[in-house]
Amino acid sequence: xxxxxxxxxxxxxxxxxxxxxxxxxxxxxxxxxxxxxxxxxxxxxxxxxxxxxxxxxxxxxxxxxxxxxxxxxxxxxxxxxxxxxxxxxxxxxxxxxxxxxxxxxxxxxxxxxxxxxxxxxxxxxxxxxxxxxxxxxxxxxxxxxxxxxxxxxxxxxxxxxxxxxxxxxxxxxxxxxxxxxxxxxxxxxxxxxxxxxxxxxxxxxxxxxxxxxxxxxxxxxxxxxxxxxxxxxxxxxxxxxxxxxxxxxxxxxxxxxxxxxxxxxxxxxxxxx
Numbered sequence: 059x060x061x062x063x064x065x066x067x068x069x070x071x072x073x074x075x076x077x078x079x080x081x082x083x084x085x086x087x088x089x090x091x092x093x094x095x096x097x098x099x100x101x102x103x104x105x106x107x108x109x110x111x112x113x114x115x116x117x118x119x120x121x122x123x124x125x126x127x128x129x130x131x132x133x134x135x136x137x138x139x140x141x142x143x144x145x146x147x148x149x150x151x152x153x154x155x156x157x158x159x160x161x162x163x164x165x166x167x168x169x170x171x172x173x174x175x176x177x178x179x180x181x182x183x184x185x186x187x188x189x190x191x192x193x194x195x196x197x198x199x200x201x202x203x204x205x206x207x208x209x210x211x212x213x214x215x216x217x218x219x220x221x222x223x224x225x226x227x228x229x230x231x232x233x234x235x236x237x238x239x240x241x242x243x244x245x246x247x248x249x250x251x252x253x254x255x256x257x258x259x260x261x262x263x264x265x266x267x268x269x270x271x272x273x274x275x276x277x278x279x280x281x282x283x284x285x286x287x288x289x290x291x292x293x294x295x296x297x298x299x300x301x302x303x304x305x306x307x308x309x310x311x312x313x314x315x316x317x318x319x320x321x322x323x324x325x326x327x328x329x330x331x
Contacts, residue, residue, distance in 0.1 A: 061087060061098060068097035069119070070314060073104045073112060073134075074127030079255065081279065081303060082125055085327035089311055092323045097122070097315075104130065113137045116156065123155045123314030128252060131168075131192030138164035144199050145169075150192035153310040165313055168277075169196035171305030172248075173203055175297055179273050182206055182245040188261075189250035190214050193277045197248045198227060209240040212251075237263035246273040247289075254283035261285055268292035279303050279328075300328050 072082045078101070086099035104112040109130055116124060126134045131150045135141060138151060139161040145151045151164035176182065185201040187194050190212035201208050213232045230236040241247060247268070253259040255278055264285060268274065270293025276286050279299030289296045304325055311319035 061091070062096075063098050064096055066096060068095075068122045070097060070099040070123050070125075071102050071116065071121055072099070072125040072127060073102045073116075074130060075103055075105050077101045077103045077127065079280075080127065081328060082307065085307060085324045086311065088327050089320050089323055092320045093315075093317060095315065095317070106130070106133070109133055110137075113162075117160075117162070121156055123153070123310075125310055126152045126154060128191065128193070131166075132195075135164055138162045140164070142166075144196075148192070148195045148199055150195050152192070152196075152306065153313060155314055165310070166196055166199075167306035167309040167313070168193060168302065169199045171302050171309060172197055172200035172275075172277075174305050175275065175301055176200055176204070176246070178297075179246065179295070182273065184209070184244045185246045185248060186211065186240045186244040187248045187250055188212070188253075191250070193250035197250045197275075197277070201246075201248075202226065209244060211236055211240060234263055234266075238267050241267040241272070244272070246275065247294075248275045248277070249285055250277050252278065254278040254285045255280045257282055257284070259284060261288070264288045265292070268294055270294060273297075275302075277302055304328050 072080055080101050083099050083101055090097045131152050135149045135151045140163045142165045145164050145166040148166055151166055152168045153165040155163045184207040186209040187197045188211050198208050208227045210227055210229045211232050215229050215231045265288045272294045274289035274294040275297045276299050286298050308319040308321050
């Protein structure tokens with residue numbers, strides 16, 4: 059594939075820190091090529107301290123739209139003039155559009171994409187979400203659309219402070235006892251933390267308590283994730299982060315370009331073949 063960039067090419071981007079691992083530029087540019095769209099998609103590493111300047115700069119440079127990855131999903135929502143459901147309730151976005159009238163619109167296609175993924179498992183009753191950031195908020199929203207009971211485990215939580223159930227979410231501290239309880243009670247376990255990207259990342263509680271009766275979903279698409287490997291070895295039904303990348307990518311493409319996404323082209327880029 060040879061990208062042809064002209065003086066009229068639209069610019070789309072992804073911002074995050076880190077961002078070098080992102081698979082989004084490959085499939086977005088393949089989709090542009092397939093659809094004969096004069097556009098290019100590029101990654102920008104943006105640290106937390108520079109986020110406000112980055113959003114201003116992207117807007118000033120007439121970037122058409124942008125995907126947002128960790129750690130900026132919640133912070134970028136504050137820059138949006140209009141948040142579409144469910145981003146408005148989650149206060150987190152992973153997809154923003156710079157409109158011609160100067161407004162910034164935001165969506166959370168992680169949440170809607172996760173919901174579509176979960177429907178493939180059939181009706182579940184209870185879910186465990188690992189993490190407390192924007193990705194975790196998206197996962198919880200998706201589970202709650204089916205009326206599911208939700209456990210949330212995070213290192214930032216304390217049993218003494220956070221263990222009271224709120225809005226059908228029971229928040230628990232990250233420890234062996236709570237993992238044993240929450241996994242036993244849950245049908246589906248969702249990793250919405252960054253754990254899995256580094257080759258040494260490991261959660262011993264997953265190895266100890268997961269079983270073949272569970273469904274496991276991971277928001278990360280690291281090819282060598284030990285968390286995903288653990289879930290597969292435990293006999294779980296597994297969906298790794300490539301499924302979510304496809305779901306949210308197809309939706310984001312349509313939202314930001316106004317055109318149907320070439321799903322099979324995007325799928326081949328993500329899964330190979």
